[in-house]
Amino acid sequence: MTELVETAAEDASAATGTTGTTNRTRTTDTTGATDRTRTTDTTGATDTTRTTDTTRTTDWTRTMDTTAAMVTTDTTGTEGISTRGLTVGYRMRRASRRRRERAVLRELDLTARAGELTVLLGPNGAGKSTLLRTLCGLQPPLAGSVRIGGLDIAGQSPAALARRLAVVLTDRVDAGLLSARELVALGRHPHTGFTGRLSDADHTAVEWALDAVAAGHLADRPAAELSDGERQRVLTARALAQEPAAVLLDEPTAFLDVPSRVALTVLLRDLARSRGLTVVVSTHDLELALRVADAVWLVDRSLRVHAGAPEDLIARGAVAAAFDAEHLAFDAASGSFGLRRPARATVAMDAPPALRPLLERALAREDLATGDGDTLVTAGSDGTLTVRGRGRTVRTRSFQELTREVRTW
Ligand SMILES: Nc1ncnc2c1ncn2[C@@H]1O[C@H](COP(=O)(O)OP(=O)(O)OP(=O)(O)O)[C@@H](O)[C@H]1O
Numbered sequence: 001m002t003e004l005v006e007t008a009a010e011d012a013s014a015a016t017g018t019t020g021t022t023n024r025t026r027t028t029d030t031t032g033a034t035d036r037t038r039t040t041d042t043t044g045a046t047d048t049t050r051t052t053d054t055t056r057t058t059d060w061t062r063t064m065d066t067t068a069a070m071v072t073t074d075t076t077g078t079e080g081i082s083t084r085g086l087t088v089g090y091r092m093r094r095a096s097r098r099r100r101e102r103a104v105l106r107e108l109d110l111t112a113r114a115g116e117l118t119v120l121l122g123p124n125g126a127g128k129s130t131l132l133r134t135l136c137g138l139q140p141p142l143a144g145s146v147r148i149g150g151l152d153i154a155g156q157s158p159a160a161l162a163r164r165l166a167v168v169l170t171d172r173v174d175a176g177l178l179s180a181r182e183l184v185a186l187g188r189h190p191h192t193g194f195t196g197r198l199s200d201a202d203h204t205a206v207e208w209a210l211d212a213v214a215a216g217h218l219a220d221r222p223a224a225e226l227s228d229g230e231r232q233r234v235l236t237a238r239a240l241a242q243e244p245a246a247v248l249l250d251e252p253t254a255f256l257d258v259p260s261r262v263a264l265t266v267l268l269r270d271l272a273r274s275r276g277l278t279v280v281v282s283t284h285d286l287e288l289a290l291r292v293a294d295a296v297w298l299v300d301r302s303l304r305v306h307a308g309a310p311e312d313l314i315a316r317g318a319v320a321a322a323f324d325a326e327h328l329a330f331d332a333a334s335g336s337f338g339l340r341r342p343a344r345a346t347v348a349m350d351a352p353p354a355l356r357p358l359l360e361r362a363l364a365r366e367d368l369a370t371g372d373g374d375t376l377v378t379a380g381s382d383g384t385l386t387v388r389g390r391g392r393t394v395r396t397r398s399f400q401e402l403t404r405e406v407r408t409w
Pocket residue numbers: 006007008090102104122123124125126127128129130131
């Protein structure tokens with residue numbers, strides 16, 4: 001039997017270079033934290049491409065109060081993240097040690113523009129994490145190239161990449177004994193040089209990043225004791241503190257409650273716009289993403305990637321094609337998903353406009369469509385919901401009573 005051995009980790013360390021390992025060890029020694037989500041080296045090791053950083057036009061720390069002046073636009077076409085003929089996937093090694101490639105997404109020509117929030121959507125196993133890991137250099141492409149700020153990431157040292165790109169993956173982070181603030185401060189390492197000592201500007205960036213994700217109140221808490229949602233917030237702050245030109249986040253809202261999901265997604269969009277950041281986020285929050293994203297990369301069931309504004313993809317039917325299921329249907333008009341089940345009957349409805357959507361929704365849950373029907377459901381101004389039909393009239397006082405009543409009709 002052929003044995004397949006995954007070699008992604010091996011490939012990843014090759015991609016980030018041995019200095020990345022050195023950094024993780026050093027971080028553990030000096031701070032008590034093991035940082036497994038960092039994808040690039042931050043040791044300040046000899047950086048032969050250091051001069052490439054002069055292309056950056058934004059210094060957050062120095063210009064933090066002058067947001068308007070910091071806006072960078074993509075007029076040159078060199079900002080942002082772009083791929084050319086990119087194929088992402090895995091190299092497997094057989095027991096015979098012959099390599100075999102397993103492509104997940106093929107020949108991608110994609111662009112995430114600076115100043116925009118690009119959201120990566122797709123069903124489970126579609127390849128979102130694989131693509132993000134390849135975009136940040138953690139996993140080598142099977143073919144093609146990735147450019148950040150116009151430069152091929154394959155030609156950049158991990159240290160140079162760390163100053164341009166911040167990444168928050170879904171891997172657990174062992175924060176050791178660090179406080180949340182100290183964990184966020186790790187994001188400054190690409191900028192602190194050999195000593196690793198934080199300057200006033202570094203501290204300012206750390207406090208700003210904590211505030212930006214509404215995590216200031218968590219700053220002094222031990223990071224290891226944070227809830228999943230709190231930790232996600234702090235890791236996002238760490239990425240922002242890194243002052244990158246681009247941020248990649250894999251499912252940053254996964255553990256957040258609904259208001260926090262909306263707040264973080266809107267924050268990322270606003271940061272992209274106000275600071276000229278390139279932000280790429282993968283998520284399963286479809287409806288939120290379709291409302292907030294400037295651009296969408298949508299992986300469909302055939303593993304084709306569609307790119308465009310949310311409305312472009314909705315109009316082309318790509319969203320419905322990717323996500324409609326036996327009991328779920330995407331409604332292009334409202335941009336939301338609803339239950340799709342065959343109606344067992346149609347009932348008439350008499351309700352004020354404000355109540356109609358709720359009433360339709362409650363009845364749909366009982367497999368009842370609204371239209372012409374012998375049964376009439378009336379919503380009164382006194383809050384009563386009345387069902388008339390089959391020679392009976394039943395008055396109810398809540399949607400719960402109503403749905404329990406019609407269930408037996
Ligand atoms: N280390 C690996 N070696 C080989 N195949 C892998 C590896 N990791 C993931 N895969 C496969 O690659 C495909 C894409 O996985 P990926 O995690 O990128 O999907 P995803 O879109 O992020 O999924 P989800 O939404 O469930 O997180 C899947 O078929 C998965 O089984």
